[in-house]
Amino acid sequence: MRTILIYLGHRLLTFSENIGQMLRLLVETIYWCKQTFRNLDKIFPLMRRIGADSLPIASFTAIFIGMVLALQTGYTLEKFGMEASLGSIVSVAMCRELGPVLTGLLLAGRIGAGITAEIGTMSVSEEVDALKSLGINPVRYLSMPRFLACVFMLPVLVIYADVVGIFGGGVVSSTYFDVSFSIYFDKMAESLDFMEIFKGLVKSSMFGAIISIVGCHHGLKTTGGPGEVGTATTNSVVFSFVTIYIFDYFFTRLWL
Amino acid sequence: MNGRQRTLCLSGSNDNKHRCLPGIFGFVYMNKSNNVEIEILNLNKSFRDNHILKNLNLKIPSGKTTVIMGGSGAGKTVLLKHIMGLLKPDSGKILIKGEDITAKTERELDKLRSSFAMVFQFAALLNSLTVGQNVGLGLKERGELTQKEINKIVDEKLRLVGLDGKQHVMPGELSGGMKKRVGVARALAMNPEVILYDEPTAGLDPFMAGNVDELILDLKNRLKMTSIVVTHDMNSAFYVGDRICMLHEGRVIEEGTPEEIQNSTNHITRQFITRHSVQNTARVSDSGSGGK
Ligand SMILES: Nc1ncnc2c1ncn2[C@@H]1O[C@H](COP(=O)(O)OP(=O)(O)O)[C@@H](O)[C@H]1O
Numbered sequence: 001m002r003t004i005l006i007y008l009g010h011r012l013l014t015f016s017e018n019i020g021q022m023l024r025l026l027v028e029t030i031y032w033c034k035q036t037f038r039n040l041d042k043i044f045p046l047m048r049r050i051g052a053d054s055l056p057i058a059s060f061t062a063i064f065i066g067m068v069l070a071l072q073t074g075y076t077l078e079k080f081g082m083e084a085s086l087g088s089i090v091s092v093a094m095c096r097e098l099g100p101v102l103t104g105l106l107l108a109g110r111i112g113a114g115i116t117a118e119i120g121t122m123s124v125s126e127e128v129d130a131l132k133s134l135g136i137n138p139v140r141y142l143s144m145p146r147f148l149a150c151v152f153m154l155p156v157l158v159i160y161a162d163v164v165g166i167f168g169g170g171v172v173s174s175t176y177f178d179v180s181f182s183i184y185f186d187k188m189a190e191s192l193d194f195m196e197i198f199k200g201l202v203k204s205s206m207f208g209a210i211i212s213i214v215g216c217h218h219g220l221k222t223t224g225g226p227g228e229v230g231t232a233t234t235n236s237v238v239f240s241f242v243t244i245y246i247f248d249y250f251f252t253r254l255w256l
Numbered sequence: 257m258n259g260r261q262r263t264l265c266l267s268g269s270n271d272n273k274h275r276c277l278p279g280i281f282g283f284v285y286m287n288k289s290n291n292v293e294i295e296i297l298n299l300n301k302s303f304r305d306n307h308i309l310k311n312l313n314l315k316i317p318s319g320k321t322t323v324i325m326g327g328s329g330a331g332k333t334v335l336l337k338h339i340m341g342l343l344k345p346d347s348g349k350i351l352i353k354g355e356d357i358t359a360k361t362e363r364e365l366d367k368l369r370s371s372f373a374m375v376f377q378f379a380a381l382l383n384s385l386t387v388g389q390n391v392g393l394g395l396k397e398r399g400e401l402t403q404k405e406i407n408k409i410v411d412e413k414l415r416l417v418g419l420d421g422k423q424h425v426m427p428g429e430l431s432g433g434m435k436k437r438v439g440v441a442r443a444l445a446m447n448p449e450v451i452l453y454d455e456p457t458a459g460l461d462p463f464m465a466g467n468v469d470e471l472i473l474d475l476k477n478r479l480k481m482t483s484i485v486v487t488h489d490m491n492s493a494f495y496v497g498d499r500i501c502m503l504h505e506g507r508v509i510e511e512g513t514p515e516e517i518q519n520s521t522n523h524i525t526r527q528f529i530t531r532h533s534v535q536n537t538a539r540v541s542d543s544g545s546g547g548k
């Protein structure tokens with residue numbers, strides 16, 4: 001019992017220590033954003049890697065989620081003869097919640113893991129030390145470009161996922177539930193306002209910040225050998241997931 | 257004692273200049289004054305319960321080459337990383353130009369490091385960049401020169417270490433010894449006042465090792481550069497060193513001119529010298545060899 005308590009206490013301590021260090025990294029990263037224009041040559045390739053290269057898997061996820069969503073709610077709505085409102089349900093669910101969260105989780109796995117693996121490898125092979133020895137701040141050189149790329153590209157991906165997901169829902173509605181595209185999109189336009197979409201995008205931007213900062217933090221504090229890089233990557237992804245879930249809940253509660 | 261007095265005096269005046277000329281200008285002014293002297297006071301460092309540096313004291317004179325010798329695991333690399341501010345000590349001070357760097361923030365250190373350069377034991381080249389980009393990286397990020405000027409410096413430094421024409425090769429395609437020479441070129445490109453070499457000749461063939469030794473000597477003679485050389489290579493140590501100090505179990509056990517060290521009566525030093533001169537005739541020394 002005692003050992004369990006000690007273990008839990010220890011975990012809690014390292015967890016809060018991690019959070020503290022990440023907040024510091026976040027502040028430091030935002031500070032270096034003042035040099036954005038000098039570092040565009042680093043930011044654009046990262047944007048492509050994070051944005052364009054994630055498009056296939058993001059759209060694949062979104063279209064299937066949209067279709068499943070339409071199927072699931074469609075059968076229930078059909079019982080009450082309300083399948084005409086499929087358009088509003090799918091679009092609102094997509095823009096408010098599913099688009100941002102699923103894309104966030106997807107990118108936490110795809111990009112967050114990549115960031116930690118890359119920077120972690122640099123840490124254990126002394127490349128980060130080498131950067132410092134050249135007077136290059138690793139937060140500016142590594143963290144800031146990734147942060148900006150994630151913060152800007154995640155909303156872009158989410159817009160794309162929203163559109164694809166809603167389209168997927170439309171296809172299912174028209175083929176399974178006799179809801180024509182025009183009714184589907186009329187309903188969508190009725191219930192979807194700008195704020196709805198905007199909040200989803202703000203949220204996804206925050207997820208981008210979480211993914212990049214968690215990824216960079218875990219990478220930068222990796223020590224030891226290549227084995228540690230694997231552990232750090234796993235930890236980074238789990239940490240991103242948990243943080244995204246918690247953040248999503250509070251964001252939704254405070255600003256719905 | 258006398259020397260200490262002088263350092264304190266110098267550091268005082270530097271501090272004043274620093275206060276009069278705030279910010280970066282203060283640093284630039286100090287950089288040009290070329291009297292860098294590093295003083296390490298009671299330095300302690302442990303990794304978990306592994307006590308690596310134990311109350312280490314060391315003075316590095318400016319414009320001279322100080323060689324640090326010691327078996328593998330003695331803490332030589334850890335010591336160099338402390339001087340670069342890459343590791344924080346548990347206790348103790350590192351005075352550079354009279355300023356304690358252990359209390360500085362990362363951003364303050366960035367500025368201070370502009371007059372320091374380090375050649376890492378395993379080169380630590382950025383694997384995602386070409387050799388040329390690696391060498392020019394520090395200059396590019398400093399943002400004072402055009403790409404053309406940087407390329408010129410890169411070519412010049414690569415020629416200096418015998419790697420002309422390798423600008424567009426990726427580090428992964430180079431041998432360990434070549435990587436290390438790129439590391440030397442990268443450090444030189446920053447035009448530092450103090451340069452820290454972590455086993456610069458280990459893994460190089462005797463011809464190249466000789467070249468690197470010449471380079472270190474030349475930099476001292478021509479540019480009055482302060483060098484700290486960590487090495488296992490006794491030939492190299494006696495050739496380039498103005499002062500040699502023996503590091504053993506986290507302490508400096510002996511310090512002196514090459515002649516003094518060669519005639520040392522300390523049995524650990526003796527063992528180190530004789531063992532290595534025997535080994536050196538047998539094979540090129542590498543980083544893995546050394547005492548306990
Ligand atoms: N980051 C680190 N974490 C834990 N132990 C370390 C670390 N860096 C060095 N050590 C330990 O410190 C000791 C001295 O290392 P080092 O200075 O690299 O030796 P050397 O004199 O061969 O350069 C070694 O036992 C090494 O295991």
Ligand SMILES: [Mg+2]
Nearest residue numbers: 332333377454
């Ligand atoms: Mg070493």
